[in-house]
Amino acid sequence: MAYAEFLKWHPESQSAEWVDGEAFIMAPTSTGHQDLTLFLGSIMRFYAESKGAGRVFVAPVQMRLGRSGREPDVLFVSNENRARVEGLYLNGPADLAVEIVSPESRGRDRKEKFREYERAGVREYWIVDAVNRQAEFYALGASRTYEALPIARDIFHSQVIEGLWLDVKWLWQDPLPTLMVVFKAWSLV
Numbered sequence: 393m394a395y396a397e398f399l400k401w402h403p404e405s406q407s408a409e410w411v412d413g414e415a416f417i418m419a420p421t422s423t424g425h426q427d428l429t430l431f432l433g434s435i436m437r438f439y440a441e442s443k444g445a446g447r448v449f450v451a452p453v454q455m456r457l458g459r460s461g462r463e464p465d466v467l468f469v470s471n472e473n474r475a476r477v478e479g480l481y482l483n484g485p486a487d488l489a490v491e492i493v494s495p496e497s498r499g500r501d502r503k504e505k506f507r508e509y510e511r512a513g514v515r516e517y518w519i520v521d522a523v524n525r526q527a528e529f530y531a532l533g534a535s536r537t538y539e540a541l542p543i544a545r546d547i548f549h550s551q552v553i554e555g556l557w558l559d560v561k562w563l564w565q566d567p568l569p570t571l572m573v574v575f576k577a578w579s580l581v
Contacts, residue, residue, distance in 0.1 A: 444471070
């Protein structure tokens with residue numbers, strides 16, 4: 393089906409993606425996956441809004457990339473690319489995309505989406521695997537390929553959202569830290 397047909401068909405109650413003319417319904421996410429998605433989306437949104445940096449969305453928001461329509465768990469669009477935000481989807485790459493790994497998405501997030509996001513020009517890509525307590529952060533390098541970004545003493549600094557940093561240990565806490573704990577660490581409150 394064409395992408396326009398996919399948008400009309402897309403079930404609102406389920407997550408779905410479109411790749412090379414085919415629609416794929418995604419498995420429901422776990423409560424842990426949803427909790428981590430909302431945590432990252434919330435802290436990133438508050439930070440981006442407080443700095444006037446851009447907009448943050450959480451799934452299910454489509455990111456249209458040529459031959460695919462993907463739904464990253466969290467995405468950030470800088471002010472300079474805000475024209476890409478259309479009524480039903482983001483028309484082009486986000487500046488930053490986050491995928492929370494699920495058992496059924498492990499290969500797709502690390503291989504297919506990695507290559508698609510890289511080719512499309514998603515400037516920063518985060519892969520968060522809470523089950524294995526692994527977080528990988530990539531940025532497009534000068535050669536337009538992803539290069540791993542460093543994590544120093546459990547702290548990661550985004551290259552796309554200026555000043556944003558994460559204590560990677562936050563991602564493995566159960567329960568996750570409160571938003572206020574993060575905002576205080578960032579000196580935003």
